[in-house]
Amino acid sequence: TPRPRANPGLAMETGGSVGLVGAGRMALAIATGILAAGNVKPQEIIASAPSDNNLGKFKEMGMRTTHDNCSVVKNCTVLFLAVKPHLLPNVLMNICPLVTPAHLVVSVAAGVTIDTLESHLPLGCRVLRMMPNLPCMVLQGASVFCRGTNATTSDADLLKGLVSACGLCEETPESYIDIHTGVSGSGVAYVYLFAEALIDGAVKMGMPYELAKKLVAHTLLGAGKMILDSGEHPAKLKSDVCTPGGTTVHGLYQLEKGNLRSAVIDAVGAATSHAREVGKR
Numbered sequence: 001t002p003r004p005r006a007n008p009g010l011a012m013e014t015g016g017s018v019g020l021v022g023a024g025r026m027a028l029a030i031a032t033g034i035l036a037a038g039n040v041k042p043q044e045i046i047a048s049a050p051s052d053n054n055l056g057k058f059k060e061m062g063m064r065t066t067h068d069n070c071s072v073v074k075n076c077t078v079l080f081l082a083v084k085p086h087l088l089p090n091v092l093m094n095i096c097p098l099v100t101p102a103h104l105v106v107s108v109a110a111g112v113t114i115d116t117l118e119s120h121l122p123l124g125c126r127v128l129r130m131m132p133n134l135p136c137m138v139l140q141g142a143s144v145f146c147r148g149t150n151a152t153t154s155d156a157d158l159l160k161g162l163v164s165a166c167g168l169c170e171e172t173p174e175s176y177i178d179i180h181t182g183v184s185g186s187g188v189a190y191v192y193l194f195a196e197a198l199i200d201g202a203v204k205m206g207m208p209y210e211l212a213k214k215l216v217a218h219t220l221l222g223a224g225k226m227i228l229d230s231g232e233h234p235a236k237l238k239s240d241v242c243t244p245g246g247t248t249v250h251g252l253y254q255l256e257k258g259n260l261r262s263a264v265i266d267a268v269g270a271a272t273s274h275a276r277e278v279g280k281r
Contacts, residue, residue, distance in 0.1 A: 111278025
C-alpha cells in the first residue's frame, strides 16, 4: 500500500512548540536541556505517557502533559519520539495520519534506522535520528544525529539550537549512531561501574564512602577535561601520570592483568551489535 504524503491541510493547534512522545529518563533529559537553552518556555513543551508515573516531573517544571500521543502531535512542530524501540512501530502507526509537512520528527529510539522511521511516516516527512545520553540531564551530554531523506540543513541547525545546552551535539553519518550508542549511550554505565570499583577500592583501604565517592567523581571529571583541553592521546596522558617503579604503574599492571582494556573494547562491541540487531527487527 502506498504511503500517504504529509497532509499540509492538517493544521496544528499551536505552532512553534516541542512535543515528546514518551516521558522516561531520556525524554526528561532532553526537555531539561531544551529549557536550559532558553529558546523554549515550559508551557511550550508537551509530553505524553500512558500513565502519570513519569509525567509528574514534567508538570513540576511547568510543562504540559497528556496520555494522548495524538494530542502531542497536534500541539507541536518539533516532535521527539522517546519510546522504547519495540513500542515505536505502534506509536508511528498511531500518529502517522496527523504528521504534517510542518513537523520535524526526531527519533531517539536506539537502533531504529532512518529507513524504518521513514517507512512508517508520510512521504516527504522531515526526519532526524538522534542518540543522546543521560548526562544531558546535567547539561554534560554527548549526542549525535543524522538526517533523513528530506531533512534540511535548517532542520539540523534547529535541533542543535534546541539541545545546545545539553552538551556536545555532532552530526554524523548514520552508521556511527549505533557505535555512539555502544560508546556514549551505554558507556555512561561502564564509567559508573568503573567509578563504583574505584570507590570500593578506596573503602577497602580504609577511606569513608562519601569522601571516596566525591574524590572519584572529581577524578573522572578532571581526567575527561584534560583529554578535551590538552588534545593529547589518552595513552600520552596515562604515561604522564606514571613514574618508573611508582604507584600508578603498579596499579595499571593489575588492570592490564585483569584485561580491563579488552573487556571495555568488547563491551562497546556488544552494545553496538545489539543496537544494530534492534534496527533489523
